[in-house]
Amino acid sequence: MEAKIQEEKIAKVIEAIRPAVQADNGDIFLRGVDVETGVVQVELVGACVSGPASTVTLKAGVERILKDRVEGVTEVV
Numbered sequence: 001m002e003a004k005i006q007e008e009k010i011a012k013v014i015e016a017i018r019p020a021v022q023a024d025n026g027d028i029f030l031r032g033v034d035v036e037t038g039v040v041q042v043e044l045v046g047a048c049v050s051g052p053a054s055t056v057t058l059k060a061g062v063e064r065i066l067k068d069r070v071e072g073v074t075e076v077v
Helices: 002-023 054-069
Strands: 026-034 039-046
Touching: 002 026, 002 039, 002 054, 039 054
Parallel strands: none
Antiparallel strands: 026 039
């Protein structure tokens, strides 16, 4: 049951982040959660994919926010 709750929390945080990503002509989608390792898989699309800052956006932004808001998240890929 705990795993489902964590995945739901992660999905809610991704939905909260989406408008900011969409404002830059991109989008972000949750693709998977490994509840044992804490690794969250997301997909960046649109302008986010080819932008030189996409890795920075992912690591510095999305990963930090998820780590802050959802206990157990270790990495975002």
